Amino acid sequence: MKILSPEPIRTKPRAILFDLDDTLYGYERPHRRAMDAVREKVRRTLSVEPGPFDEAFLTARAEVKRQLGETASSHNRLLYFQRTIELLGLSSQPAIALDLEQTYWRTLLTNARLFPAAEETLIELRAAGLPLALVTDLTAQIQFRKLVYFGIDRYFDAVVTSEEAGVDKIGLKPFNLALAKLGLGPNDPVWFIGDSDADVVASKRALNAATFQKTPDGSPSWRVHDGVDATFHSFAEFRDWCRTVITAG
Amino acid sequence: MALIPHELLRDRRFLAGLLLRLAAILLLVPRMQPDWSSLFQWDAPWSGDEGVDPLDSLYGPVMVALKAPFTAIGTLADSLLGTGHSLTRFALGLGLIIVDYALLLVLRGLYRDSEDRVVLYYWLSPLVLFIVYWHGQADLLPVLLTAASLLLLRRSRPRAAGAMLGLAVATKVSALAVLPFLLIFLWSHRRYRDTVPGFALACGAVILVLLGPWMVFATEMRQMLAAGGELHRVFNLTIHLGEGQRLYVIPIAYLLLLYGAWHVGRMSFNLLYTVLGTAYLVLLLLTPESGGWYLWLVPFLLSYQLRAGRSGVALTYGFAGVFILLKLLVAAAPAVPLLGLEPVPKGPTGLAPEPSQLATALLSMFVALGGILNITMLRRGFGENDFFGIARQPLAIGIAGDSGTGKDTLALALGGLFGEGAVTGISGDDYHLFERRGKLWQAFTHLDPRANDLEAFSRDALSLIDWRPIMCRHYDHATGLFTPPRLIRASDVVLVTGLHALYAPALRAQLRTAVFLDMDEGLRRFFKIRRDVHQRGHTLEKVVASIERRRADYEAFIRPQREHADVVFSLLPADPELIRDFDHMGPVPLKLRVRLRNPIGLDRLARLLIALCGAQVDVAPAMGSAAAEIVVDGNDVQPEDIHLTALQLVPELEELLARNPAWQTGITGIMQLVVLQQIAELAPKRR
Numbered sequence: 001m002k003i004l005s006p007e008p009i010r011t012k013p014r015a016i017l018f019d020l021d022d023t024l025y026g027y028e029r030p031h032r033r034a035m036d037a038v039r040e041k042v043r044r045t046l047s048v049e050p051g052p053f054d055e056a057f058l059t060a061r062a063e064v065k066r067q068l069g070e071t072a073s074s075h076n077r078l079l080y081f082q083r084t085i086e087l088l089g090l091s092s093q094p095a096i097a098l099d100l101e102q103t104y105w106r107t108l109l110t111n112a113r114l115f116p117a118a119e120e121t122l123i124e125l126r127a128a129g130l131p132l133a134l135v136t137d138l139t140a141q142i143q144f145r146k147l148v149y150f151g152i153d154r155y156f157d158a159v160v161t162s163e164e165a166g167v168d169k170i171g172l173k174p175f176n177l178a179l180a181k182l183g184l185g186p187n188d189p190v191w192f193i194g195d196s197d198a199d200v201v202a203s204k205r206a207l208n209a210a211t212f213q214k215t216p217d218g219s220p221s222w223r224v225h226d227g228v229d230a231t232f233h234s235f236a237e238f239r240d241w242c243r244t245v246i247t248a249g
Numbered sequence: 250m251a252l253i254p255h256e257l258l259r260d261r262r263f264l265a266g267l268l269l270r271l272a273a274i275l276l277l278v279p280r281m282q283p284d285w286s287s288l289f290q291w292d293a294p295w296s297g298d299e300g301v302d303p304l305d306s307l308y309g310p311v312m313v314a315l316k317a318p319f320t321a322i323g324t325l326a327d328s329l330l331g332t333g334h335s336l337t338r339f340a341l342g343l344g345l346i347i348v349d350y351a352l353l354l355v356l357r358g359l360y361r362d363s364e365d366r367v368v369l370y371y372w373l374s375p376l377v378l379f380i381v382y383w384h385g386q387a388d389l390l391p392v393l394l395t396a397a398s399l400l401l402l403r404r405s406r407p408r409a410a411g412a413m414l415g416l417a418v419a420t421k422v423s424a425l426a427v428l429p430f431l432l433i434f435l436w437s438h439r440r441y442r443d444t445v446p447g448f449a450l451a452c453g454a455v456i457l458v459l460l461g462p463w464m465v466f467a468t469e470m471r472q473m474l475a476a477g478g479e480l481h482r483v484f485n486l487t488i489h490l491g492e493g494q495r496l497y498v499i500p501i502a503y504l505l506l507l508y509g510a511w512h513v514g515r516m517s518f519n520l521l522y523t524v525l526g527t528a529y530l531v532l533l534l535l536t537p538e539s540g541g542w543y544l545w546l547v548p549f550l551l552s553y554q555l556r557a558g559r560s561g562v563a564l565t566y567g568f569a570g571v572f573i574l575l576k577l578l579v580a581a582a583p584a585v586p587l588l589g590l591e592p593v594p595k596g597p598t599g600l601a602p603e604p605s606q607l608a609t610a611l612l613s614m615f616v617a618l619g620g621i622l623n624i625t626m627l628r629r630g631f632g633e634n635d636f637f638g639i640a641r642q643p644l645a646i647g648i649a650g651d652s653g654t655g656k657d658t659l660a661l662a663l664g665g666l667f668g669e670g671a672v673t674g675i676s677g678d679d680y681h682l683f684e685r686r687g688k689l690w691q692a693f694t695h696l697d698p699r700a701n702d703l704e705a706f707s708r709d710a711l712s713l714i715d716w717r718p719i720m721c722r723h724y725d726h727a728t729g730l731f732t733p734p735r736l737i738r739a740s741d742v743v744l745v746t747g748l749h750a751l752y753a754p755a756l757r758a759q760l761r762t763a764v765f766l767d768m769d770e771g772l773r774r775f776f777k778i779r780r781d782v783h784q785r786g787h788t789l790e791k792v793v794a795s796i797e798r799r800r801a802d803y804e805a806f807i808r809p810q811r812e813h814a815d816v817v818f819s820l821l822p823a824d825p826e827l828i829r830d831f832d833h834m835g836p837v838p839l840k841l842r843v844r845l846r847n848p849i850g851l852d853r854l855a856r857l858l859i860a861l862c863g864a865q866v867d868v869a870p871a872m873g874s875a876a877a878e879i880v881v882d883g884n885d886v887q888p889e890d891i892h893l894t895a896l897q898l899v900p901e902l903e904e905l906l907a908r909n910p911a912w913q914t915g916i917t918g919i920m921q922l923v924v925l926q927q928i929a930e931l932a933p934k935r936r
């Protein structure tokens with residue numbers, strides 16, 4: 001736990017907002033395995049080798065993102081796969097696109113693990129009477145499936161996806177929506193815990209939140225985002241630190 | 250740095266272990282250390298009079314292949330820089346670290362769910378660090394190859410596994426000790442039985458190709474083979490029976506261990522590790538002066554540490570600690586040339602006033618702790634292994650329900666999970682008392698117990714559950730006649746299906762899982778009327794009368810079995826409006842209601858169905874006398890979804906299933922999952 005600006009995090013917040021991907025669980029490894037499963041399926045069913053598939057997929061993703069901007073749909077794997085298949089010259093093929101999407105998500109989920117002590121931290125914060133909210137980009141369907149899979153849906157008082165808000169977190173609206181769902185006002189102190197630069201900046205701008213950056217590990221090589229008030233890599237460490245503030249508060 | 254996984258590079262414990270190893274090969278020159286003068290010898294005594302058997306240090310051609318490049322580079326560097334043998338020694342040390350690291354990777358693969366703790370228990374294991382880097386034992390390579398063989402077996406690559414074990418034997422002949430255990434393991438488990446020839450042939454071929462030529466040309470190899478590596482020690486321990494007669498203790502112990510493994514029969518991999526660990530520990534305790542066996546024990550000790558609680562881990566550390574103290578006391582310490590320290594010779598060290606007594610005390614404690622460790626390993630291995638509980642007797646599954654509810658479909662689906670040859674079945678239809686044209690059918694329906702020989706049905710089912718074959722006639726649905734009796738053999742899974750599968754209390758008591766299949770009454774009427782009126786040309790009135798006649802018997806004799814079922818499946822119409830139209834000939838979307846007597850695990854099942862399969866699930870918890878239930882709309886669920894969900898839901902049962910289970914689509918696949926979950930849930934209770 002590294003405190004960069006002690007003042008904003010000195011007092012107990014009225015609520016804590018969490019990001020999901022790469023904050024409560026590590027995304028990269030399960031993502032790699034999920035893409036491997038998709039490549040294998042594409043090779044087996046469409047006779048397309050991983051090289052051309054990867055090339056088409058990258059192009060498809062860039063196209064979808066360019067077309068949809070900062071919205072939940074711009075992260076939609078179904079659209080990526082649909083466009084990939086089209087780029088491979090196979091027309092739309094909805095059944096195959098759906099199959100690839102399901103292959104991706106079920107493989108990702110079966111390989112995903114919550115970070116150690118992440119669930120215990122949520123339990124303890126709830127037990128301390130703190131309302132918790134999850135604010136996350138992507139479509140509600142898949143983010144809800146993740147919450148249900150991890151069994152952490154029960155800890156959150158509010159969940160906001162960018163699909164619901166109509167725009168990604170960078171557009172600020174999801175944070176405001178979360179605050180409204182929690183019944184809090186703009187001057188209520190809240191904490192935001194996330195991993196990405198854009199989230200930290202946006203939560204500061206939208207809510208003037210105290211911001212905690214979750215880093216993958218304790219290496220000093222991770223870049224600390226501008227405006228971050230504290231960083232941590234282990235939830236056990238974060239939880240122990242929270243005890244001092246929340247008990248004192 | 251792709252050779253080292255990202256998470257290891259960022260793991261401080263891994264880096265600490267690596268630094269310790271590098272420091273050790275830089276600073277320490279063990280009494281037994283890499284020798285560059287002989288291709289076949291790795292360990293070389295500091296002096297020839299310390300009682301080390303040179304046969305212990307002889308290795309086969311695979312070790313030559315490992316040594317050659319490191320020796321060549323080291324020797325070249327030494328000759329260019331005039332550094333004696335220092336750089337050769339260091340290069341060989343690096344080779345050893347590479348083998349050590351490879352073993353870490355293999356163990357992470359073997360214990361994939363505990364990768365993190367493998368780093369702690371293996372990479373920072375005081376036993377490994379001491380034996381390899383302080384004591385200078387080089388058996389790591391054959392241990393690596395043996396562990397790799399196990400990993401390949403686990404990944405369903407039997408021929409590669411056999412070849413790998415062949416390599417291990419060609420490195421050190423003592424690896425042969427593992428082979429009979431692996432053959433017993435593969436043969437005893439129907440899932441793997443067909444892999445025995447491939448495994449054995451590959452192993453034999455590699456041994457022949459690698460050891461054959463050396464046998465002709467290399468004297469040291471002949472010595473090693475004649476002595477069997479460390480196996481020559483097996484004849485050292487004898488019991489004198491008087492009149493010049495002696496018993497070899499270790500061969501007897503080894504044969505008893507093999508018999509034990511054979512007697513256990515079908516084993517899971519975890520149980521195999523327990524059995525192998527026990528075997529090595531017994532051999533170790535009977536020949537405590539032998540260095541090699543300790544490293545062979547390490548992969549299996551690790552398996553125990555990962556599953557045992559803190560007390561188990563403490564016991565293994567205590568065992569290792571006593572071993573290290575003992576060796577420090579009786580074996581020579583390494584030299585530290587950089588600090589000008591000479592090797593401390595074997596024998597009294599001046600650490601204790603009467604070192605021989607202390608050594609004896611430590612040896613006794615070592616044997617006692619080893620004995621305790623052995624017992625706890627066995628107790629945990631057998632006692633806490635669900636698979637063993639399940640695998641000791643056939644897995645009996647009862648499936649009861651009215652005609653047309655899908656008993657045969659479910660039985661086929663379950664049979665497909667366990668594989669052909671692993672499943673046997675007994676069907677209530679074969680125990681009807683009368684052939685189709687029998688006049689007594691006018692007095693009874695099939696649902697009436699008096700129309701069935703339920704006594705014979707129960708007796709035969711219980712025989713199969715007791716591994717005994719039966720002779721049974723078969724009711725041919727096409728002709729309505731019985732065939733002559735035929736032999737039905739017992740097998741790993743016994744499926745007891747029929748209208749009355751849960752009727753007899755004695756039979757119910759022997760079923761691992763009891764399933765009752767039900768169907769929404771409206772849906773049942775719809776299907777029967779649609780079939781009998783539209784396909785068979787009966788009048789609606791006649792069909793309805795027939796339904797009513799059976800209904801009374803259903804309520805009296807079939808439905809009460811629901812109360813005895815662990816799981817009740819009910820098929821419901823997804824669209825109740827649709828089945829009011831008896832003329833509707835298209836598909837009828839269905840939903841599945843699952844009622845569980847034991848609701849533990851229901852929430853997890855529902856969550857996995859939602860998250861992994863994308864199914865719609867309604868959960869109703871148990872209320873008063875009502876059982877917990879879920880209703881699943883999962884017609885789109887694919888076999889791959891079911892497969893991955895099963896891996897999450899009941900990973901411990903994977904080894905019970907066929908190597909390529911036939912997972913089903915939609916509702917049938919979900920039924921497969923539920924039954925497996927019930928098998929897993931109910932196993933410990935009934936053991």
